[in-house]
Amino acid sequence: MFQSLRARGFDLAFRSHAEAILRVDFPDAADEIETALPGVSIPAAELIASGGGEAKGTQRLRHALAVIGWRKRKFIVEKRIDGVPSESQTHEVDHVRTTPSGHYLALEIEWNNKDPFFDRDLENFKRLHADGAISCGIIITRGRTLQDGLRDIVRRFIARHSIGELAQLAPWGYRPTPRQTEAIRRRADRHGFADAVADVFVSDTFGEATTHWRKLEERLARGVGNPCPLVLIGPPAGVVAVD
Incomplete structure (x- = not known):
């Protein structure tokens, strides 16, 4: 499973028998993910122009998933007493796949949010799984080599x-603030222009406190989302093309 992603250097991790669940019960859905992800390509120019927001390449992935049936869905979990609603909770997931058997798979893309969004996603998955609403939760975020290679990508682009x-x-599309401009100028005197821009841009827009693989691993080590079956996917540095 996901051999083409492994060959391209994607980070992959499975929790609570998620791999067996996909392999046995939802092979078609797994194939859809494996088909959509290799098409992810983000020109470095889009990365820089995004200013830390969602790059157009990520938007293209969202569209590709939506086209094949992974669409936004709102789950309403309601408690009733003698047929009268007494309590309800709403959980919205960006990409949900309904399988022919009537089961659901939930997927979130956390490209560059603040890292507490991982807590939100994992707790949502946990509750939805406990209530029998989903069989598995899937998170796609920046992989190790992508996070570690961002400065080099910016330097090469320059x-x-x-x-x-x-x-x-x-x-x-990169217009630094006065604070960033001053920081770049100070660093450029010591390290050169390209290194200064790369350091300031990456620190401010893709810093350690944003959503990426290591921050996701920290949550898993603490047991966040457990015991919901989880599939974790991290695109590598190779998805960014320095044009």
Whole structure:
């Protein structure tokens, strides 16, 4: 399962027998994910222009999933006493696959949110699984090599386009704040322009407190979301093309 993703360097992890659940009960859904993800390609220019928000490549992945049936769904879990509603909870998931057997798989893409969003997703999955609403939860986030390689990606982009001053980055969509501009100038005196831009941009927009593989692992180590079966997928640095 997911051999093509492994071959491309994707991080993969499974919890609470999730791999067996997908392999035996939902092989078609697993094939859909494996087909959609290799098409993920994010030009470095989109990454920089996103300003830390969701890159267009991630939006394309969302669209590709929606087209094949992984659509947003709102679950309403209601408690009744003698037929009268007494309590209800609502859980919205960005991508849900309804299987022919009537079961649900839930998927969230956490490309670049604040890392507490992992707690929200995992607790939602836990509650939905406990209530029998979903069979498995899936999270896609930046993989190890992508997170670790962001500074190098920015440096290569700057070199590729012979950028030597901040004004040349504006057409690409990066307009640093006065604080960021001053930080870049101070660092450039010591480390050079490309390193300074890469350090400030990545620290401010894709820092350690955002959603990426290591932050997800921290939650799992603490047992967040347990015992919901989970599939975790981390795209590698290779999905970013330095154009």
